[in-house]
Amino acid sequence: xxxxxxxxxxxxxxxxxxxxxxxxxxxxxxxxxxxxxxxxxxxxxxxxxxxxxxxxxxxxxxxxxxxxxxxxxxxxxxxxxxxxxxxxxxxxxxxxxxxxxxxxxxxxxxxxxxxxxxxxxxxxxxxxxxxxxx
Amino acid sequence: xxxxxxxxxxxxxxxxxxxxxxxxxxxxxxxxxxxxxxxxxxxxxxxxxxxxxxxxxxxxxxxxxxxxxxx
Numbered sequence: 001x002x003x004x005x006x007x008x009x010x011x012x013x014x015x016x017x018x019x020x021x022x023x024x025x026x027x028x029x030x031x032x033x034x035x036x037x038x039x040x041x042x043x044x045x046x047x048x049x050x051x052x053x054x055x056x057x058x059x060x061x062x063x064x065x066x067x068x069x070x071x072x073x074x075x076x077x078x079x080x081x082x083x084x085x086x087x088x089x090x091x092x093x094x095x096x097x098x099x100x101x102x103x104x105x106x107x108x109x110x111x112x113x114x115x116x117x118x119x120x121x122x123x124x125x126x127x128x129x130x131x132x133x134x
Numbered sequence: 135x136x137x138x139x140x141x142x143x144x145x146x147x148x149x150x151x152x153x154x155x156x157x158x159x160x161x162x163x164x165x166x167x168x169x170x171x172x173x174x175x176x177x178x179x180x181x182x183x184x185x186x187x188x189x190x191x192x193x194x195x196x197x198x199x200x201x202x203x204x205x
Contacts, residue, residue: 003202019192020200021185023177027203034176035204037166043200046170049188053177058185059201078201088201095197101186108199115200122198129196 003090003115004042010123011045018126020048023058027080027089059088065105078113090114094125 004022011020022043024035034052043050053059063084066075079086091113099106110125112118165174177185189197 001202001205003200007200017195019188019195019197021189021197022200022202024202024204028205030205031203033204034165034174039204040165040167040174044168044171048168049172049175050167051175051177051185052165055178057177057179057182058199061182089203091201093199093201095189095199097194097196099197100193101189105189113201115202126196126198 001039001042003119004039006116006119007092007122008043008045010119010126011043011047014123014126016126016129018047018129020045022048022050023053024051025053025056025059025087025089027087056087061105062088062093062108065107068104069107071107073107073111077111092118092122094122094129096129 007020007022011018020043024039026032034054035050040050051058059079063075063079066073067084075084076082076086078091079088091111092115093108094110095106096109099109110121112121115122167174175181175184
């Protein structure tokens with residue numbers, strides 16, 4: 001939950017073109033229900049789209065991408081129990097302009113967590129990102 | 135049964151009914167995203183392509199995906 005608020009603070013400062021996809025997923029024993037209005041309200045930036053991913057589908061897609069395309073980012077980064085088959089969570093992935101999801105997702109140029117710990121890096125990545133659109 | 139016991143039972147019933155009503159209201163209330171955002175999407179294997187399409191449609195921009203748990 002602190003991660004969501006930290007990300008919103010960054011979005012409040014960064015007004016550049018950006019698309020944000022917030023994937024809420026059940027990980028903890030208390031995550032037995034989709035996020036409520038109060039939780040969703042923590043990320044109020046208009047560039048945000050929010051999803052409830054009960055089956056961890058996006059996490060699985062990210063795993064496929066990491067396994068398909070060798071990169072410096074290990075598959076198990078930010079996954080539960082540090083295992084490749086774990087759930088990707090409390091993490092942020094950033095994709096550069098032009099990166100396309102074809103048969104698999106593109107490999108992110110940045111992947112890190114916990115969100116609170118890497119939020120400074122995220123801010124730096126966004127401020128340094130090339131701007132190809134408005 | 136004494137009147138005190140009846141009073142306790144009545145109070146317990148009121149508490150239980152109130153708690154149930156609050157819980158039901160919480161569980162059934164629709165999740166609302168903040169103003170200006172699309173409604174919350176419940177992802178499934180059937181609509182995963184909508185995420186992919188949205189991701190690619192914004193391909194000219196930097197895109198950020200945050201993976202969070204609700205609690």
